[in-house]
Amino acid sequence: MARPSRARTGSRVTRCFPCYDGDRSGEFSGCNVPNDLLPSLGATAAAQPTAGRYLVSPYGRRYRVWETFLILLVVYSAWICPLEFAFLRHLPRAPFVVDDVVNGFFAVDILLTFFVPYVDNRSYLVVDDPKKIALRYLSTWFIFDVCSTVPFRSITHLFTRHEHSLGLKFLNVLRLWRLRRVSSLFARLEKDIRFNYAVIRCTKLISVTLFAVHCAGCINYLIADRYPDPSRTWIGAAHPDFREDGLWVRYVTCLYWSITTMTTTGYGDLHAQNAREMLFGISYMLFNLWLTAYLIGNMTNLVVHSTSRTRDFRDMVQAATEFAARNQLPRQIEEQMLNHICLRFKAEGLKQQDTLDILPKAMRSSISLYLFFPVVQGAYLFRGVSPSFIQQLVTEMVAEYFAPKEDIILQNEYPSDLHLLVTGEVDIVAFLDGTEQVYGKATEGGLLGEIGVLCNKPQPFTFRTTKLSQVLRISRPKLMDIIQENAEDGEIIRINLEQVNV
Numbered sequence: 382m383a384r385p386s387r388a389r390t391g392s393r394v395t396r397c398f399p400c401y402d403g404d405r406s407g408e409f410s411g412c413n414v415p416n417d418l419l420p421s422l423g424a425t426a427a428a429q430p431t432a433g434r435y436l437v438s439p440y441g442r443r444y445r446v447w448e449t450f451l452i453l454l455v456v457y458s459a460w461i462c463p464l465e466f467a468f469l470r471h472l473p474r475a476p477f478v479v480d481d482v483v484n485g486f487f488a489v490d491i492l493l494t495f496f497v498p499y500v501d502n503r504s505y506l507v508v509d510d511p512k513k514i515a516l517r518y519l520s521t522w523f524i525f526d527v528c529s530t531v532p533f534r535s536i537t538h539l540f541t542r543h544e545h546s547l548g549l550k551f552l553n554v555l556r557l558w559r560l561r562r563v564s565s566l567f568a569r570l571e572k573d574i575r576f577n578y579a580v581i582r583c584t585k586l587i588s589v590t591l592f593a594v595h596c597a598g599c600i601n602y603l604i605a606d607r608y609p610d611p612s613r614t615w616i617g618a619a620h621p622d623f624r625e626d627g628l629w630v631r632y633v634t635c636l637y638w639s640i641t642t643m644t645t646t647g648y649g650d651l652h653a654q655n656a657r658e659m660l661f662g663i664s665y666m667l668f669n670l671w672l673t674a675y676l677i678g679n680m681t682n683l684v685v686h687s688t689s690r691t692r693d694f695r696d697m698v699q700a701a702t703e704f705a706a707r708n709q710l711p712r713q714i715e716e717q718m719l720n721h722i723c724l725r726f727k728a729e730g731l732k733q734q735d736t737l738d739i740l741p742k743a744m745r746s747s748i749s750l751y752l753f754f755p756v757v758q759g760a761y762l763f764r765g766v767s768p769s770f771i772q773q774l775v776t777e778m779v780a781e782y783f784a785p786k787e788d789i790i791l792q793n794e795y796p797s798d799l800h801l802l803v804t805g806e807v808d809i810v811a812f813l814d815g816t817e818q819v820y821g822k823a824t825e826g827g828l829l830g831e832i833g834v835l836c837n838k839p840q841p842f843t844f845r846t847t848k849l850s851q852v853l854r855i856s857r858p859k860l861m862d863i864i865q866e867n868a869e870d871g872e873i874i875r876i877n878l879e880q881v882n883v
Contacts, residue, residue: 436509437496444497451490452566454483455559459592462556465534467599467606467635468628480534487530487559494518494526529558563588579683586676593672594643597665598635604657613654643669694726713786720784724849728782746776753778753853756803759826762877766870773863778853783846789829792843796833798854802826805850810843822847834860835878 437444461480495518498509508514533552567585570576605614606624616623616634623631638651642665653659701722705715728734737745753775757763763771780803783789789800792812807823820842823829833840834857864871 435496435511436498437493439497447490447493448562451486451559452562454486455562458483458556458559459563460595462554463596463599464632466554467603468631481532484530484532487526491523491526491530525555525558528552529555531555579687582679582683586679590643590672590676593668594636594639597642598632598639601638601658601661601665602631602635604661608655608657615651615654615658618654619651639665642666643672645669690726690729694722697722697726717784717787720787724782724784746772749775749778753780753803756826757801757853760801760828761881762828762831762874764877765873767867770863770867770870773867774855774860777859777863778855781852781854783850783852785846785848787846789844789846789850789852790833790840790842792841793839794833796830796837796840796857798856799831799834799860800829800844801853802829803851803853805852806847807850808845808847810845811841812843831878835874 457479495515496511497514498507499514499517500506501508508517531552567581570581571578573581602616605611605616608614608617611617611624612621615638616631620626620634623634634651640646641648641651642662645666653662698719701718702715704710705718710718737748740748750772754771757775757778758768758771763774778801783805789807792810802823802825804825806825807827807829808819809821809823811818811820823844829844829852830840832838864874
């Protein structure tokens with residue numbers, strides 16, 4: 382394993398490992414972020430001594446492969462453990478050998494855990510002191526991991542040859558403790574942006590359901606198999622010689638009973654025949670009430686989450702239509718309202734503005750400079766100004782979208798913003814003698830409303846889009862502040878404006 386770097390903060394020794402919350406479920410995969418813990422507020426790092434030896438990074442490539450391999454073994458244990466518990470009175474050699482091999486791998490993982498650093502729950506610093514790692518593990522999950530790894534079947538086989546008691550079977554069920562690894566895996570995958578959240582969530586729900594069906598069927602068969610009178614059991618009443626049937630037939634019959642009970646279908650062909658089975662049936666059906674509520678709640682959240690935006694969009698369109706009808710607005714204004722709502726719905730789906738809002742100002746400025754610096758520099762009003770002026774201007778601009786036939790600026794409107802057309806096309810419209818006339822067109826790189834903004838007078842024209850357009854907007858107060866701070870550039874802008882509008 383690669384040796385991680387170490388930093389000493391005060392008297393506590395920490396290492397810079399990938400974000401790790403102790404149960405290995407706190408990582409946000411798919412993000413190209415430095416894999417270090419966030420330092421505490423005000424923390425300082427002194428000299429960095431050499432790294433310790435024999436420590437295993439919990440997010441190293443080889444350790445990740447090891448964890449994935451153990452997950453596959455956990456899935457095998459989750460299936461074979463209830464099956465052996467219920468169906469196998471004897472110890473077949475094949476499962477016997479495989480179980481010992483699986484237990485051996487988990488024994489290796491127990492030893493390996495003593496060398497995996499952890500995050501302190503109070504300070505959120507990574508602790509890499511071997512003594513502290515060992516003490517923490519011994520005081521938490523060590524006993525449970527050991528009990529789930531002890532080969533009780535092998536011990537039973539040594540002392541009783543082929544038969545083993547029901548009590549030792551219960552000890553063998555301790556292997557299901559390993560399922561906590563699967564829970565941590567799903568918690569990590571739900572945060573991994575490389576996978577669809579709904580698919581991961583549905584996979585988790587399906588896995589829980591199948592495991593519940595599997596365990597319930599096996600337990601119900603065990604109750605029937607251990608009952609003194611086989612004919613008075615749920616399976617014996619339908620199949621008197623059920624013990625003579627093959628394992629596959631008995632297992633499928635148990636799954637059939639479990640699924641029909643879980644879904645409350647209840648055909649009546651397989652039902653409880655004695656008090657033990659009735660008590661288990663009652664317990665299973667009560668458990669199914671909780672499981673059904675859990676499944677329905679999660680599926681409802683997934684459906685609501687996936688359709689909430691569409692529902693809000695439809696409600697907004699309906700409200701806008703009713704507003705236009707109630708106030709008898711002209712058809713042109715109603716179309717502009719609906720087009721704007723549709724465009725806003727599409728833009729919000731891209732989450733561009735949400736992404737920019739969570740970034741620091743310097744990063745937003747860098748993105749704006751990369752995207753819009755050439756466009757702003759090419760506008761006639763800013764030709765010849767200094768690059769620093771363009772940089773200040775771009776960082777204060779906001780990008781907006783306008784649908785076709787939507788008014789950006791109205792004639793005689795107070796000059797509040799300067800607009801720069803990035804993409805699209807705009808008609809310059811003037812109302813003369815009560816009639817609407819197209820005065821000209823603005824194309825990509827054109828300025829909208831610069832006369833009203835710089836001369837501080839009502840806008841002389843209406844600017845209306847003819848197709849989907851992207852526009853950069855800056856408020857008049859911010860623009861005038863930048864011009865006042867850069868007097869020479871302001872003079873150049875005045876000259877450019879006079880030359881074009883002479």
